Structure formats: C-alpha cells, structure tokens
Amino acid sequence: MSNRTTYALGAVALVLIAGIVVLALKWGRDGVAIRNDGYGPVRDPGVHSVLAPDGTITLGKADAAKTIDVYEDPICPGCGSMERTYGQEIAQKIDEGKLAVRYHLVNFLDPKSGSKNYSTRAIAANECVAEAGSGPVYSKFHELLFTSKQPKEGGGDLSNDELGAIAREAGATEPVIQCVTAGTKVAAAKINAKTAMDALTAKLGDKAATPAVYDGDTKIDVNDSEWVVSLTK
Template sequence: MSSNTTYALAAVALVLIGAIVFAAYQWGNDGPPPVRNEGYGPVHDPAVQVSTTPDGVIRLGRPDAPKTIDIFEDPLCPACGVLETSYGQELAQKVDEGKLAINYHYVTFLDDQSKSKDYSTRAFAANLCVAQAGSGPTYGKFHETLFTTRQPDEGGADLSNPALATIATESGAPESVASCITGGAQLDAARAAAAKNLADLDTRTGNKSATPSVYDGTTKIDWSDENWVVTLAP
C-alpha cells in the first residue's frame, strides 16, 4: 500500500472518529449546552495578549495567568463551533479576569470536507496572521467569529482568503494582517504546525484524535459538563 493511500485512509478515519464523537455527543444530549455568560462577548480587556510559539500554538491570555488550558480544534469542526458558542463567552471572561489563559492547537484533518479542500489550513493560517499582530481582543473577536456566525458547514461553501481578511479587519486587525491572509504568508507555517499538533493529540489520545479536545495539563476535560469552566477557574 502506498504511503499516499495510507495517509488518505488515515485522514478519512480521523474524520469519521470526529463525526462519531460529535454524533454521540448530540445523541446523549437534547441539543447543545446552553450559552454560558451570554452577552459578555469575546475577550475585550486590552491587557490580554496573544502570541504564537515556534510550533504554531496560539496563546491567548495575560502573561501571569495562573492556569493555562489546551484546546485542540479544527476550524471546520461542528462540535468545535458548539464549544465556542456555548462556552466561548465564559472562557473570555475568565481570560479577561486573568484567571485563565488558552493555548489553541489547530489541526486541519477536515480540509477534504471543505469545498475548497483546504479551508481548515487557510483558516489556521489566517489565525496565525491575526495572532502575530499581538492584540488579544482582536484575536478573541476573530476566533469567536470563525467558530460561530461565520463557520462554514462541512461539504458546503467555505470562506475565501479575502473573506477571512475582511473578518480580520472587522475584528480590528490592521491592513498588514489582511495582506498576510490574502497573500497566504502563513500557509506553510500552518501546515507544519497542524502536523505537529495532530501528532501531539495522537499521543495524548492513543491515536484516537478527535476535536474539540480540551486539556488541563495532561488531564482531559469533559466539556459536556456545563460547569467545566468555573471548575477550572473559579
């Protein structure tokens, strides 16, 4: 069996695992969790910073936040949209209060489920462009928008680079960020980082990667428990 075929089969398996997990989540609940802290919005304290590591992990939070959690997500993942819709505002308040920081680890195994066949990678690259500008509130707004009101449906039309750039500008990013997105400046970095993030998630899950996955250190968090955020950061 060729390596290309092996990778293709592995990608299909990962998509199926994610779909099964999401279906099981919906089956076990009478719909998505309620929206927590509705009306708070995304991060808006200017003291909140955003930065990227050499491995492409995006950190959102105050430098002295006492707790940092890790969230693995794919920009096209429907359950990731549920996570952001239901808990994003509560997380934002904890970040603004300095109680919590978030490391976002993007994976892109749903690329083939997008019409363009590379939406997850392009959206990750756009996140890197916005994050490297350094404004926590701008990044928070951009991230929230991509996973809620503007998240594409699997198999449907997705967002072009100019559309992603427009969302970045509307979120408060400067023109240099829009140029970074439309020019695809971070695409190679996104591809490399996504591979590392997936390897990290595979290690954590015993090669049963699925998104979203939330970790407090090495402990996997059950985000279907509606009190998980306040439990982590009272």
C-alpha cells in the same frame, strides 16, 4: 372569522415566533444554554495573543492563574458548538486573569471543505492575526471564525479574501489583513497543523478528535456545563 380575530391571531403568532427566535439565540446548537451570554469576546487590552514557532497560539495575560490546551479544527462542528456555548465564559475568565488558552489548530478536516484546504488556510489566518499580539482582536477573530462565519462540514468554505474581511471586522490592521488575504502563512500552517495533530494523536491514539481540552495531562469533559467554572475556582 372576522378580520379583527384574524389580525389578533396573527399578532399572537408573531409574538410566539419572536420568542422562539430569542430562545434560539440564547441556546447553543446542541440545546445547551449559552454561558455568560452577552459578555462577548475578550475586552481587556492587557490580554495578548502570542504565536509560538510551532504554531501554538496562547491567548491570555502573562500572569494568568491557569493555562489550558485546546485542540480545534476550524471546520469542526463540535468546535463551533463549544465556542458558541462556552466562548464568552472563557473570554471573561481570560479578562479576569483566571485563565489562558493555548490553541492547537489541526487540519484533518481539510478534505471536508469545498476548497479541500480550508482548515489549513483558516489556521494560517489565525496565525496572522495572533502574531500581531492584540488579545481582543484575536479573540474576536476566533469567535467569528468558529461561530457565525464557520462553514459547514462538507459544504462550501471561505476564500482568503473572505477570511481577510473577518480579520478586518475583528479590528485587525491592514498588514495583518494582507497577511491573511495573501496566504502568507499557509505553508507554515500546514506544518504546524501536523505538529498539533501528532500531539493530539499521542494523547488520544486512534480516537483523536476535536474539540479536545486539556488541563495539563488531564482531559476535560466539555459536556459538563460547569467545566470552565471548575477550572477557575
């Protein structure tokens, strides 16, 4: 085989590999097309994050047309898949004022993390960032935490310093970053996670699992690719 032919075949292979990489980036881990790919996290500074006394985090505008409840564990693979697939679509609907999200963060996967308390510490970090009130910053932090930065279940995890670095990447201020790195809200997060888990168990009984999305008392089928559109018509 001539060198010219070899180079030509090599070039074709590189093109094919590049195409596969692009397609992989366009699709979620479960092979579902990423919705509104390219939109990114919340953009509108009029969107705020509000931390309630029970640890619930609301992301949205004060006059949002609809508010849904989302139950997640920071290390839950399914939660990561949902964020990768629908996170950008949700962010756009939040910016448009059509949707607000109440996040209820649970920690039942703590034992599946390397440190045995990653979920609790990640919840504490969420609370630090959300309490500052910036919707775009919290949205970016949440996106990173559940997508590119999410540890694998049963593997290692992130230290508080690494969580603080993610908060910095999301645009958090230094006092917020210090709250994360110092683990200031870890004790409260443990209590709040139990409150959220009790609420989820009350809804689902022995079948409690994450992610779980509710519109009022109605559980949403997140396997329906149009569920965000259906909620915001």
